[in-house]
Amino acid sequence: MQAAVYHGIEDIRIETVPTPEPGPDEAVMRVGAAGICGTDLRIYGNGHHRIPEGETRILGHELAGEIVAVGANVTALKPGMRVGIAPNMGCGHCPQCVAGWTNLCADYTAFGISLNGAFAEYMLITQEAIEQGNIVPIPADVPMHVAALAEPLSCVMNGQDAVNIRPGDSVMVVGAGPIGLMHVQLARLSGARQVIMSELSDTRLEEAAAQGADVLINPARDDVKARVLEATDGEGANVVIIAAPAARAQEEALDWVSRQGRINLFGGLPKDRPTIQFNSNLVHYKQLMVTGTTGSNVRQYRASMGLIVAGRIKLDEIARPRLPLDQIHEGIARSKSGKDMRVLIEPSA
Ligand SMILES: [Zn+2]
Ligand SMILES: [Zn+2]
Structure with missing residues (x-):
C-alpha cells in the first residue's frame, strides 16, 4: 500500500509499505479520510518522545474508514462497516483509565503517535482499540471527511x-x-x-x-x-x-x-x-x-460522533481542502499557513 511515512523531523516520505494484515484479535480498515492536526504539525516540526529516533511512523489520528478484514476472534466488527476511531487507548488499570480518562493515561498508546495512523491506504486496528470501545460505527450517509472530524470535535x-x-x-x-x-x-x-x-x-x-x-x-x-x-x-x-x-x-x-x-x-x-x-x-x-484540557475521552468521542450523525453539528464547511495522499506535503504546508480550514487527506480517493 501507499503510505506517508514519518522518518524524522521534517522528513515524511510517500512510500510503498506492506499492507497490514490482522492478527486473530485485530482488524484492518481502508482509510477514508484523515485530518492534519496541530499535533501532526508539531511531530513533523519537532519530533515526538513516543517516536524514538530511528523508528518510522505513519501519522494521522483524526480518521474514519471502512473495515476490510477482521481476525478470527473479532465479533464486534465486520468487513464493510464504516467506522470512526477514538485514537487514544490507556493501560486500563491506572486511576485515570479507571475514571474513563484513557487520554490522560501516562502509559497511553495512540494511533498516529505510538501506533501507525491514517496517512496511508490501510490502517491496522489493534486489539485494545476494539476492546476499549474506541471503534464507533457510522451510517452510510455521513461522509468520511466529516466523520474524521469527530476527533477534533471531541477535543x-x-x-x-x-x-x-x-x-x-x-x-x-x-x-x-x-x-x-x-x-x-x-x-x-x-x-x-x-x-x-x-x-x-x-x-x-x-x-x-x-x-x-x-x-x-x-x-x-x-x-x-x-x-x-x-x-x-x-x-x-x-x-x-x-x-x-x-x-x-x-x-x-x-x-x-x-x-x-x-x-x-x-x-x-x-x-x-x-x-x-x-x-x-x-x-x-x-x-x-x-x-x-487536552484531547478527549472515548465517551466524548462517541457523543461527538452522535452530534455529527444527528446533523446537530455541521462540519462540511470546516473539512477543507481534501487532498490525495501524495499531496501530504502540500497539505502540511496549507495547514501551517493558517489560511485553510481542517486539511484532510483522502488516501483511497
Ligand atoms: Zn488532533
Ligand atoms: Zn492508564
Missing part, C-alpha cells in the same frame, strides 16, 4: 465540558480556525445566548459569522475588552475559550471574563515559551475558574 467538547456552558451564557471564543469554529457551533448547541469571536483574520471572522458567531472582534483594530464589555452590558463573557496558541489572549482573558466566569485554555503555547503573566488577584476577586 472541543472536552474543553466545553470543563467550563460547563449553561443556557443563556455569553461565550467568547478566541481564534476562528477549524477548532474555533467547532467551539462556536457547540456553544450555540449548549444554549449560549451569544457567541463572541476574536480573530486577527477578517476572512476567518466572516467564516465564524457564517457558523453562528454574533459579535466579531478583530484585535488588530478593536479594543477587545471594550467590545466584550459593550456586548455583555458591562458584565464580561461568562465563558472565554482560547482556541489559539496566544499567550497574550490567555493573560487578557481574565479581563474579558465576567465575575464567576470560566476560562478554558484550549490551545497549548509554543514549547519554548509556555509561561504567561497571570493576574491572580483577578482570579481571586472575580471568583474565576481557569481550566485546561
